Every structure is written in C-alpha cells, then in structure tokens.
Amino acid sequence: MTLTAASTTATSFNLGSARALSCRECGHEIPLAPEFACPQCFGPLEVAYDFPEITRASIEAGPKSIWRYRQLLPVPTDVTRHPNTEPGLTRLIKADRLAAALGVRSLWVKDDTGNPTHSFKDRVVAVALAAARELGFSVLACPSTGNLANAVAAAAARAGWDSVVLIPSSLEQAKILTTAVYGGTLLAVEGNYDDVNRLATELAAEHEDWAFVNVNVRPYYAEGSKTLGYEVAEQLGWRLPGQVVVPVASGSQLTKVDKGFQELGKLGLVEPTPYRVFGAQATGCSPVSKAFADGLDVVQPVRPDTIARSLAIGNPADGPYVLDAVRRTGGAVADVSDEEVVEGIRLLARTEGVFAETAGGVTVATAKKLVETGQLDPDAETVLLITGDGLKTLDAVSGRVGPTATVPASSKAVREALAARHG
Amino acid sequence: MTLTAASTTATSFNLGSARALSCRECGHEIPLAPEFACPQCFGPLEVAYDFPEITRASIEAGPKSIWRYRQLLPVPTDVTRHPNTEPGLTRLIKADRLAAALGVRSLWVKDDTGNPTHSFKDRVVAVALAAARELGFSVLACPSTGNLANAVAAAAARAGWDSVVLIPSSLEQAKILTTAVYGGTLLAVEGNYDDVNRLATELAAEHEDWAFVNVNVRPYYAEGSKTLGYEVAEQLGWRLPGQVVVPVASGSQLTKVDKGFQELGKLGLVEPTPYRVFGAQATGCSPVSKAFADGLDVVQPVRPDTIARSLAIGNPADGPYVLDAVRRTGGAVADVSDEEVVEGIRLLARTEGVFAETAGGVTVATAKKLVETGQLDPDAETVLLITGDGLKTLDAVSGRVGPTATVPASSKAVREALAARHG
Known part of the structure; x- marks a missing residue:
C-alpha cells in the first residue's frame, strides 16, 4: 500500500x-x-x-485488561466502548520451585495462557483491531499456522467483523478446528507457509478494507506486546525486573517489552533501574541466537526445523533490533534443542503447574542454559514470559508423559503400585 | 472418615x-x-x-484472584502466602451479539476458560488445597476424567504437594497427557468411572494424609464455586443479575452461586434484589431437569450418554438442592440434545469469540431453549456461566467446522472462492 x-x-x-x-x-x-x-x-x-501525564492510580483504576494502558497504545481513547476480547492482566506468579530447580534466587513467570485464546496474540490482535477500525478497515485478516489464527478469528467474531485467515492446507486438523469454530472465512492455501505469507501481502494490496494484522497494520499490532512489559512492572509493584527472558520469533515481542520498560521509566511510572533483556530460540530456528554468538548485526535467514513452530520464523523481521536491545542492556540470545524444549515444558509444569506450549519450553530451557553459562545472573530478579498454551502443542509431550501405573480397581493394588514406585 | x-x-x-x-x-x-x-x-x-464486616473497598483492594474474597471462604487468612494457582477474576463480557441471536435484551458471559487450567475447577481445587493444608493433609487427590484431574495435578505441582489422580485406564490419550505433564502420581484404573469413584472413597478412608478434593474435603472444595457468584456481582458493579444460567453436573456449582448471591445481599455488599437461577443439562444426562419437569423433589439416577462428559454425573449429589434453589428463585432446569450442544458451542464462538467445551454448549443451548419456552425473561439481565474450554473437547466440533475453501496460492483464486461463497 x-x-x-x-x-x-x-x-x-x-x-x-x-x-x-x-x-x-x-x-x-x-x-x-x-x-x-x-x-x-x-x-x-x-x-x-x-504521551500525556499518566499516573499509576489512573492505570490501576482502569479496566482489568490491556486497556488499563490505553493511553500508552495506538488506540482510540474510547476503545472499551466497542466489544473486544479484553485480553491481558494475566497472572504473574512467583516461581520459587522453578527458581530452585534453575538455581536462581528470585523468579517470576508471566503466564499469558490466561488470555482469551490462550496466547499473547490476543494482546496484539486486540490493538490491531482497535486501530484498524479507526483507520477505516472492516475485515481482520492474517496468515498463520496457529495462535495468531485463533486470536484473529476470535477477535473478529467478538467484534462482529468478518475475518479472513489464511493457513497452509496441510495444517493439522486440530489447529483447523480451533480457528474454524469462530465462523469467519478460513482459507486453506495449497502451499507452504511462505506461499501463504506471500499471498497475504498480495491480498493486503488488493483489498483496501482488509487489515492484515501482521502486514498492513503491523506497526499498531506490534505495540500490543508492550503491555506484557507494562503488566510485569505493575504486577511487581511498579518496578522493573533485573532480567527478563523473552522467546524470539520475529523478535517483535522482545523489542516491545524493552520499549515498554523504557516508556514506564521515562513517564516516571517506575524508577528507570537497569534491566537486561534475554532472547530465547529453538536451535532448529535460531538465526538471532547465531548472529548474537557471532557478534553480527545482521541476521542470516535459516530454514526452520523445530517442534517450536510458533517461533519458527526463519527470517525474523526484528532480528537486528533484538540484537540491539540485548546488547544495549547487557543481555544475550541463546538457543536450545527440541529435547531441551520438551524438558523445559515438563520442568515448568511440575514445578509451577503451568502447562506451556513449545515456545514456553524454549523460554524455560534457555533460562536454564543461560544460568549454566553464567550469562543470566542467578542473584538478579528474573521474569520468564510464557506466551502460549500447552493444550495447543500436545504432540510435544506425547509419548513423554503418561500414567505412573495402571492398576486394578483395588486399594491394595494402589498401595503396591505406590510402594513399587517409591521402593 | x-x-x-x-x-x-x-x-x-x-x-x-x-x-x-x-x-x-x-x-x-x-x-x-x-x-x-x-x-x-x-x-x-x-x-x-x-463473617466479619466486609466492604467493597477491601475486596477491590485485594488480590486479582479468588483470594480477594478470602474472608468469605473456608481458608486461612494468610492463604496468599502459600504458592497457589491464583485462579479467578476471569472475564465477564457483555455479549450483545449472542443476546441478539437469542432474542434477549441484556446478556453477559462469564468466561471461566481464563483460569490456570482453563476451567472453573481451578477455583474449587484452590480452596480445597488451602483448607486441606490447614486440616493437616499433605497429598491432593481426586478421581476424574477431565477438568478436575488437570486442576488437581496443576495445583499440587504449584504448591509442591504430591498428587494422586485416578482415571479410568480407557481415557483418551490427550486427556492423559494434560494431567500427566504436571508430574504427580497418575493412576490408570482398570474399570469405568464408577469403579474409579468407589476406589477413591476407599483410599480416602485408608490414607489419612490424602485429601480427595471432592470426597473427604468436599465441603471446603464446594465453597470455591461461590466465587463465581461473587465475581459476577462485583463485575456488574456490585449488583445481582436478574437471571443466571448454570450448567448442572453434581449440582454443587449452581447451589453455591446461589449461596454466594445470598451472602452478598446479607453482608450489604449488594442490594438483595430478586434473581432467578436456571440449571442446564444435556438430555443424555438430565436427571435434575427431568425431576424439575415432573415436579419431584428427588432425583432418579440415570446412566449418562452425552458428549457433555464434564456434566455426565448420573446421580448428582446436589440434585435436590438444585431443585430447591431453582424453585425458590422462580427459575427452571432444562436440557438440550447433543446436536444442540454443538450448535451452542458454535453460536457462542461465532458471536462472542469464546470457544467453550461441551458444558458451555449446554449452557448456551439451554438458555436459547428457555427463551423459546418463555421461561427465561428476555427483558431481564442474564448471565451465562461458561465453565470450561473448547480446546479440551475438540471432538465435539470435529467434522462440523472446517475451512471455508481450499485454494491455490493466488489472489485470483481467493477472489473467486469468496465470490462463490457470497454469490
């Protein structure tokens, strides 16, 4: 356009x-x-x-959703008057058991699985839709293979908008259902995800009433991720954490969390204390981690091959800005194997009762690695961003977890099974 | 015991x-x-x-979870000092599009899929665990085939407790994974759900440190459902709705929402305005609906046969109390076919962007039926309780929803597909 x-x-x-x-x-x-x-x-x-003058009190008195930060977002001031999914203000939980397992002193988990469609995408899509309405669009669209498709279809349904979601026709049945149920237009495109993306750009140019959230309204959409940073700071009692670990797909989220922290400092809503930003990738799609390790400013595209599909962007648009933010704050980018991703999912679930999708496994496992390499300070307060839900990537744990024992329906059999386990 | x-x-x-x-x-x-x-x-x-004197202000200043109502629950006053899943304070959304589809004037959806394991069971389990700790237990246990198993395993993991979850060994793989991932003791019992239940009662009597949430600590556990009523009232701006539609399994939730409304009135936290309580069942397991229709005070057990498995309790313990509450308030209990359940899921998803499990489909479809029969007043403000997540019952919509079209990766093909759809 x-x-x-x-x-x-x-x-x-x-x-x-x-x-x-x-x-x-x-x-x-x-x-x-x-x-x-x-x-x-x-x-x-x-x-x-x-920005106008903004106070903690005015934010705290606002809606229990991302709209409490509406003055910090590119949305109309009356944004809450329109039906929307009301995402955000998800749990920030003190994760003492995971902290002990990782060997760090003070750890928090930001659990964004509590959003309406159970990923952080509800935040960015809600901002995109609000901006798109004001900009004159009337259809919400995206290319996606997962979380974004769910979020766009749900947000459009709630707002009474048409949606157009493009998916590769080879997508698994379960992922098709979780978007199709919202009743918008769901187009299965013969081709791979690159073909789908190219088609989206083409369609965005042809249909002036279609807002492709991550294409023609991307600047507005991306701002939604700042709310993760705002919420972390507010939920910590209006202060910045010492360290934050963020999964890196396009890299946009990491740069926006950083931007959010900076804005809060500039606005006087928090003390502008130093913080370090860390990026987490799966080794099977780790172009930013590789560039970081090699000391480069540019990111060489890769062909993704990892179970962490929601992070599988081989040519991350915000890669260079991730490198900037990480280096400026004294952080790092690292990557972990698919095996470590699964272990990360399991570790988070059994220590904190949070069942994350593969991207969450990447974050936890990368945090573990960064502690082991000494890059993450075990004595600094650390926040891990868990941005999607394990229910959407069950394949990752399939065959890895199961019943402790299968027993006849008698208490004697249960006693014996437990004795065998502990014995 | x-x-x-x-x-x-x-x-x-x-x-x-x-x-x-x-x-x-x-x-x-x-x-x-x-x-x-x-x-x-x-x-x-x-x-x-x-109850002590409790003010709206003290509740509003409390945690953003069910613990803001801790003074109204059977839990230690310092309950938030222990790691817990921090459930509750889920969205209450104004559902104008669903209202229009149902032909009612003012409708709200309480979306409890935002809880940590995506069902209302996180509320009752959190209360059960807090009470169980004080009562001297150290293991959290349950028999379950679904939501409760997830909630117990997650809550125990987060608290650092052992858990013992009993499931029928025939349970689907996906449902096993979503509990096993939390790493507690998961026992696959050879037998049906009745066998599993009997075994739970036996084990509760034998293991004095095992708190079976829905057996030996059931009185505490059940109180957790009051928080649904408290939240609805607070989120409406501290007033009671005119009508509320609640899914009925054991019937406990409906009676506790009613109890919660009454307590708020007695405590002066809301005006004690009249309200009517409605129960929703699937026809394939509708013993309470049948008793209501027949004008009986007792509930005849049935053998469940419905896709709404989370409501499939053939001999509901609180059935008589549901009948009391519904008749006292001028409500009703009704039931809907599995076909209507699926339509209810789809209607809610496409009008409000909320993807509910089968129990939510039961609630929506029953509300629709109650409007059609004139039992639900279309002019009174109504709240629907959506208590579980569609991601856990994908089978219900499988084969019912899918892509609008499959197209080659060209914008021309998309145009043609859309023209064919609208033409």
Whole structure:
C-alpha cells in the first residue's frame, strides 16, 4: 500500500496518544496511516507518541485488561466502548520451585495462557483491531499456522467483523478446528507457509478494507506486546525486573517489552533501574541466537526445523533490533534443542503447574542454559514470559508423559503400585 | 472418615471466617474437620461462617484472584502466602451479539476458560488445597476424567504437594497427557468411572494424609464455586443479575452461586434484589431437569450418554438442592440434545469469540431453549456461566467446522472462492 490521500490527512485519526509513524532506520515521520514501510528508506515504521501525564492510580483504576494502558497504545481513547476480547492482566506468579530447580534466587513467570485464546496474540490482535477500525478497515485478516489464527478469528467474531485467515492446507486438523469454530472465512492455501505469507501481502494490496494484522497494520499490532512489559512492572509493584527472558520469533515481542520498560521509566511510572533483556530460540530456528554468538548485526535467514513452530520464523523481521536491545542492556540470545524444549515444558509444569506450549519450553530451557553459562545472573530478579498454551502443542509431550501405573480397581493394588514406585 | 480426636479439637483450625460444618439436612453442627457427612443423619455437611464486616473497598483492594474474597471462604487468612494457582477474576463480557441471536435484551458471559487450567475447577481445587493444608493433609487427590484431574495435578505441582489422580485406564490419550505433564502420581484404573469413584472413597478412608478434593474435603472444595457468584456481582458493579444460567453436573456449582448471591445481599455488599437461577443439562444426562419437569423433589439416577462428559454425573449429589434453589428463585432446569450442544458451542464462538467445551454448549443451548419456552425473561439481565474450554473437547466440533475453501496460492483464486461463497 502506498501513501494515499487518506493517509496524508491522517492526523484526524483518533488513536489516543499516538502522534505519527516513525521510521526505525532513518527516523522519518509520516502521519498515522495504514502503512508499515518508510516511504523514504523502506525501513520499518513504528508508532511515535505524545504521551500525556499518566499516573499509576489512573492505570490501576482502569479496566482489568490491556486497556488499563490505553493511553500508552495506538488506540482510540474510547476503545472499551466497542466489544473486544479484553485480553491481558494475566497472572504473574512467583516461581520459587522453578527458581530452585534453575538455581536462581528470585523468579517470576508471566503466564499469558490466561488470555482469551490462550496466547499473547490476543494482546496484539486486540490493538490491531482497535486501530484498524479507526483507520477505516472492516475485515481482520492474517496468515498463520496457529495462535495468531485463533486470536484473529476470535477477535473478529467478538467484534462482529468478518475475518479472513489464511493457513497452509496441510495444517493439522486440530489447529483447523480451533480457528474454524469462530465462523469467519478460513482459507486453506495449497502451499507452504511462505506461499501463504506471500499471498497475504498480495491480498493486503488488493483489498483496501482488509487489515492484515501482521502486514498492513503491523506497526499498531506490534505495540500490543508492550503491555506484557507494562503488566510485569505493575504486577511487581511498579518496578522493573533485573532480567527478563523473552522467546524470539520475529523478535517483535522482545523489542516491545524493552520499549515498554523504557516508556514506564521515562513517564516516571517506575524508577528507570537497569534491566537486561534475554532472547530465547529453538536451535532448529535460531538465526538471532547465531548472529548474537557471532557478534553480527545482521541476521542470516535459516530454514526452520523445530517442534517450536510458533517461533519458527526463519527470517525474523526484528532480528537486528533484538540484537540491539540485548546488547544495549547487557543481555544475550541463546538457543536450545527440541529435547531441551520438551524438558523445559515438563520442568515448568511440575514445578509451577503451568502447562506451556513449545515456545514456553524454549523460554524455560534457555533460562536454564543461560544460568549454566553464567550469562543470566542467578542473584538478579528474573521474569520468564510464557506466551502460549500447552493444550495447543500436545504432540510435544506425547509419548513423554503418561500414567505412573495402571492398576486394578483395588486399594491394595494402589498401595503396591505406590510402594513399587517409591521402593 | 469418622470423628477423631483431631477433629473434635478442630476449633483451633485457622480457616478464616468459617465457624463450623453444618448439616444441610438436619442443621446439626460439628467443629471444622475433614468430614463430609453429618454424624447424626448422614446428610451432607457444608461450611457455616461468622463473617466479619466486609466492604467493597477491601475486596477491590485485594488480590486479582479468588483470594480477594478470602474472608468469605473456608481458608486461612494468610492463604496468599502459600504458592497457589491464583485462579479467578476471569472475564465477564457483555455479549450483545449472542443476546441478539437469542432474542434477549441484556446478556453477559462469564468466561471461566481464563483460569490456570482453563476451567472453573481451578477455583474449587484452590480452596480445597488451602483448607486441606490447614486440616493437616499433605497429598491432593481426586478421581476424574477431565477438568478436575488437570486442576488437581496443576495445583499440587504449584504448591509442591504430591498428587494422586485416578482415571479410568480407557481415557483418551490427550486427556492423559494434560494431567500427566504436571508430574504427580497418575493412576490408570482398570474399570469405568464408577469403579474409579468407589476406589477413591476407599483410599480416602485408608490414607489419612490424602485429601480427595471432592470426597473427604468436599465441603471446603464446594465453597470455591461461590466465587463465581461473587465475581459476577462485583463485575456488574456490585449488583445481582436478574437471571443466571448454570450448567448442572453434581449440582454443587449452581447451589453455591446461589449461596454466594445470598451472602452478598446479607453482608450489604449488594442490594438483595430478586434473581432467578436456571440449571442446564444435556438430555443424555438430565436427571435434575427431568425431576424439575415432573415436579419431584428427588432425583432418579440415570446412566449418562452425552458428549457433555464434564456434566455426565448420573446421580448428582446436589440434585435436590438444585431443585430447591431453582424453585425458590422462580427459575427452571432444562436440557438440550447433543446436536444442540454443538450448535451452542458454535453460536457462542461465532458471536462472542469464546470457544467453550461441551458444558458451555449446554449452557448456551439451554438458555436459547428457555427463551423459546418463555421461561427465561428476555427483558431481564442474564448471565451465562461458561465453565470450561473448547480446546479440551475438540471432538465435539470435529467434522462440523472446517475451512471455508481450499485454494491455490493466488489472489485470483481467493477472489473467486469468496465470490462463490457470497454469490
């Protein structure tokens, strides 16, 4: 999509404190519009703001969802007047048992499986939809193989919008059901995920009322991830953690959590204490981890081969910005094998009762590795972001866990089984 | 379990405002103890309280979980000091699109899929564990085929307790995984669910440190469902809805939501406005609905045959109390076919973006039927309780929903597919 008459008069859009779109490469600013690439250098655009004075009290008095931070997001000030999925304000739990297992002193788990469709995608999609409405779109769309498809179809259903979700036709039946149930348009595309993505870009250019959340309204969409950072800080009692470990797919989430922490400091909502940001990848798709290890500023694309499919982006758009954030804060990016991913899922479940999808296993296992290598300070307060649900990736634990014993229906048999186990 | 020395000195237990266990049949009171049947008449015991003065402000300033109501629950006052799953405070969403589809004026959906293991069972299990700790137990146990197994295993893992979960050995692999992942003791019992239940009662009597949440600590466990009522009232702005539709399995949840509403009125936290309570069952397991229709006070057990397995209790312990509550408030109990259950799931998903398990389909479809029969007042504000997650009962929608179309990866093909759909 190119600059149109509509977008040059875009200052009339009511997107709260959002002032403009700003190029992350050259700093050029354009008015708020459904654009994602800088007209001067083709760099990625992000939302720039003129924040009003914001107090902790006003946030705490707000809705029990991401909309308590609406003044910090590119959404209309009356965003809560429209039906939406009301994501966010998920649990931040003190994870003492996992901390002991990892050998760190103070650990928290941000459990984003509590969102409406059980992943952090509900946050970004809710922001995308709110911005898209104001920008004049009427259909919510995405290419996806999993969490994003669920989130888009559910959010559109709730808002009374049409949705168009593109999936590879080879997708497993269970993943098709969990999107199709919401009743939008679900197109099974003959091809792989790259083909689906290319088609999405093509369709975004052709259908001016279709908001592809991660394409033509991506700058707005991506801002939704800042709310993970805001919530962590508020739930810690309005302070920043010493360290945060974030899974890296496109890399957008990590950069936005960092941005969120910085904004809170600048606005005086927290003390701007130093923090370190760590990225977690699966070895089977670890281009950012590799670039970090090699000391590079650019990320070489890879062909993904990992069970952590929700992180399997071989050419991560925000890879360079992840490297910036991690190096600026004194963090690191590391990666773990699929075997370690499964162990990470199991460790989190049996210590904290949180059943994460493979991406969560990546985060936990990477945190473990970073402690072992001395890159994660075991004495600094640490937060792990668990961004998706184990119910969606049951295959990862299939064959790995099962009944302790199979017994006849008698208490004697139970006693014997338990004695055999403990004996 | 009989009255022991421990339980006769039970007044020393710190269970907050809980004063005693009181028989629901004869009113006899015994001190707080791990008992569930009246020593005089064998009627079911429930928790009686001496509530302190409680204000809305003190609740609102409390934790963002069920523990904001801890003074109204049989738990130690310092309950939040121990690691727990922190369930509750799930979304209450205004459901205008579903309201329009059902032909009612003002409708809300309480979406309890946002709980840690995605069902309301996290509420009751959290209360059971907190009480069990104080009562001297050290193992959390249950017989279950689904949501309860998940909730018990997760809560025990988080608390650092051992768990013993009994399941029929024929249970589907996916349901085994979602409990086994938490790493407790999972016993696959050769037999049907009745055999498993009998074994649980036997084991509860033999192992004095095992708290079977729905057997020997059932009076405490059941109180957790009151929090659904408290939250609905608080989230409506501290008032009671005109009507509430609750799925009926054992019937406990419905009676506790009613009890919660009454307590709020008595404590002056809401105006004690009249409300009507409705029960929802699947026709394939509808003993309470049948008793209601027949004007009976007793419930004839049935052999369940329905896809709504989480409601498939053929001999519901609280059936008579459901009939009492429903008749006292001017409500009703009704039932719907499995076909209607699936339609209910789909209707809720496509209008509100909430993907419920079969029990949620029962609630929505029953509400629809009750409107059609004139039993539910379309002009009164109504709340539907959605208590479990569609990801756990994918079979219900399998073969019913799927892609709109399968297309080659070209925008032309997409246009044609959409034209064919709308044409």
